[in-house]
Amino acid sequence: MREESPVTITSLAKRIVGVNRLAVEKVEIEESEGENSLVIHVRATKRDRCRCGICGKKCGRYDTGNGRRRWRSLDIGNSLRVYLESDSPRVWCPKHGAVVQMVPWARHGAKHTKNFEDTAAWMSLHLSRKTISEYLRISWDTVGPMVRRVEQETSGQNGRFDGLVRIGIDETSYKKGHKYLTVVINHDTGTVVWVAKGIGNEVLERFFQELTPGQRNSIELVSGDGAKWIRETVGNYCPKATFCIDPFHVVSWCEDILDAVRKQEWNEARRKVAEESKGKPKRGKGRPKKDTAAKTSAQKAVERIKHSRYPLLMNPENLSESYRAKLQEVLLYDRRLATAYRLKEGLRAIFQLPPEEVRSALEKWRRRAWSSRIPDFVELQRKIKRHMDAIVATVTHQISNARVEAVNNKIKLTIRMGYGFRNLDNLVALIYLRCGGRVIYLPGRRIDSVA
Numbered sequence: 001m002r003e004e005s006p007v008t009i010t011s012l013a014k015r016i017v018g019v020n021r022l023a024v025e026k027v028e029i030e031e032s033e034g035e036n037s038l039v040i041h042v043r044a045t046k047r048d049r050c051r052c053g054i055c056g057k058k059c060g061r062y063d064t065g066n067g068r069r070r071w072r073s074l075d076i077g078n079s080l081r082v083y084l085e086s087d088s089p090r091v092w093c094p095k096h097g098a099v100v101q102m103v104p105w106a107r108h109g110a111k112h113t114k115n116f117e118d119t120a121a122w123m124s125l126h127l128s129r130k131t132i133s134e135y136l137r138i139s140w141d142t143v144g145p146m147v148r149r150v151e152q153e154t155s156g157q158n159g160r161f162d163g164l165v166r167i168g169i170d171e172t173s174y175k176k177g178h179k180y181l182t183v184v185i186n187h188d189t190g191t192v193v194w195v196a197k198g199i200g201n202e203v204l205e206r207f208f209q210e211l212t213p214g215q216r217n218s219i220e221l222v223s224g225d226g227a228k229w230i231r232e233t234v235g236n237y238c239p240k241a242t243f244c245i246d247p248f249h250v251v252s253w254c255e256d257i258l259d260a261v262r263k264q265e266w267n268e269a270r271r272k273v274a275e276e277s278k279g280k281p282k283r284g285k286g287r288p289k290k291d292t293a294a295k296t297s298a299q300k301a302v303e304r305i306k307h308s309r310y311p312l313l314m315n316p317e318n319l320s321e322s323y324r325a326k327l328q329e330v331l332l333y334d335r336r337l338a339t340a341y342r343l344k345e346g347l348r349a350i351f352q353l354p355p356e357e358v359r360s361a362l363e364k365w366r367r368r369a370w371s372s373r374i375p376d377f378v379e380l381q382r383k384i385k386r387h388m389d390a391i392v393a394t395v396t397h398q399i400s401n402a403r404v405e406a407v408n409n410k411i412k413l414t415i416r417m418g419y420g421f422r423n424l425d426n427l428v429a430l431i432y433l434r435c436g437g438r439v440i441y442l443p444g445r446r447i448d449s450v451a
């Protein structure tokens with residue numbers, strides 16, 4: 001049977017705020033600068049009054065604080081702004097001193113209600129920062145502290161250090177590549193378990209120190225980019241763990257060299273064109289006749305190499321028809337680029353081989369790199385020798401490159417999103433929230449809106 005009960009202002013106000021434990025004093029519409037807002041005057045119930053805003057302990061009253069305060073709640077019907085207004089006296093907590101008292105509708109230090117902050121945090125998992133700030137009518141920078149407060153509440157949610165068996169340690173840049181974060185991921189869940197500012201032994205040591213000896217012992221495999229600081233620190237804390245190298249790091253070493261070769265070839269071709277045109281008379285005004293402008297081979301090379309970066313660096317299976325044609329042309333005419341390209345593809349293919357064939361394939365690859373007469377590749381084959389065991393282990397233990405790359409791209413996207421945050425801790429909180437496998441609910445819809 002359907003039950004109907006008359007709506008009172010109080011019951012409606014409680015529903016709007018999403019908190020039952022409060023006393024509504026009055027509700028009024030306020031007009032300012034042509035915009036209407038709903039202001040709900042409230043006070044905490046006796047049970048919630050005089051509690052420390054930080055620890056929640058019942059304390060004695062200290063003073064009236066800054067008088068009346070306002071918290072913004074979620075808009076009604078996307079247009080009417082809603083505010084809660086209440087006294088905000090300070091209490092004296094034996095541990096925290098004079099602190100603004102706790103309120104059941106907002107987190108300590110927040111200017112928005114809990115349901116507003118939860119909504120913003122939920123949106124940050126799904127939407128762009130522009131959409132969020134436009135919809136909620138707040139600047140993106142204010143979302144940072146909200147994300148951080150929600151993150152802190154959910155941080156104990158999934159025992160992130162429990163059951164770590166295979167982990168990946170990586171450095172990732174922010175602030176346009178000027179600063180670095182160390183990121184630890186769980187390979188088996190594809191989630192971020194730890195993030196800290198900076199890189200190096202001392203930073204990574206802090207991660208291992210947060211683990212219990214049992215948690216450290218459960219780690220069987222660690223992957224990374226082969227950096228010395230990662231290997232050393234892992235060796236100290238998890239001496240029994242097998243070390244792997246994420247395949248995309250190895251391939252990116254080749255890609256960097258390939259791109260450098262491409263630039264060299266392009267500059268060389270341009271230099272030749274400049275030389276050829278030196279002796280020639282200067283062109284008059286107007287367009288040259290078509291037939292007289294037959295291109296020299298150097299000019300053709302410049303054009304060919306100019307737009308070849310993408311087809312050379314992309315995986316060939318993902319190329320469009322026109323890019324594939326472009327690639328074929330480059331490989332046909334530019335021998336040095338073709339050599340560099342085949343070395344890159346050759347190394348990439350090794351990660352698809354059965355484990356028992358990897359070592360001999362790597363040795364063969366090293367001989368090819370050695371005889372390529374491209375100095376950077378000669379150098380790289382030495383590096384491959386140093387990391388031989390780790391590469392073999394990577395294939396043996398089947399570290400999925402696709403998954404590692406997917407997590408990495410998600411982190412990069414999150415960093416770009418949190419770039420507007422002035423505070424690094426807020427950025428770190430956003431990474432945990434978006435990439436840490438946390439479950440965030442939309443207020444009032446706990447069941448059907450699992451993030």
Ligand SMILES: [Zn+2]
Pocket residue numbers: 052053054055056057093094095096
């Ligand atoms: Zn306290």
